[in-house]
Amino acid sequence: MKCIICHGEDIKITEVKEELPIGNDIVYIPVSVPVCKTCGERYYDRRTMQFLEGIELNLPNTKTGLKEVGKVLMYEARPSV
Numbered sequence: 001m002k003c004i005i006c007h008g009e010d011i012k013i014t015e016v017k018e019e020l021p022i023g024n025d026i027v028y029i030p031v032s033v034p035v036c037k038t039c040g041e042r043y044y045d046r047r048t049m050q051f052l053e054g055i056e057l058n059l060p061n062t063k064t065g066l067k068e069v070g071k072v073l074m075y076e077a078r079p080s081v
């Protein structure tokens, strides 16, 4: 398998965290997908796509199966102009 972006051949199954924003929250969804080690492109098979699409559809309503693993904080100060 060659990467369609960079044509690299170093593609390995890697556990990645998909980020799904829900309101001000972000839900991490761990999935194992082939990742190009050269450019970082991720390759999703159909089963993984359907898995993620199902979560994207249902999670904003159900919000089940979640555990809190951290907080998302925003820095308040802006750079002075």
Ligand SMILES: [Zn+2]
Pocket: 003, 004, 005, 006, 007, 008, 036, 037, 038, 039, 040, 041
């Ligand atoms: Zn690549």
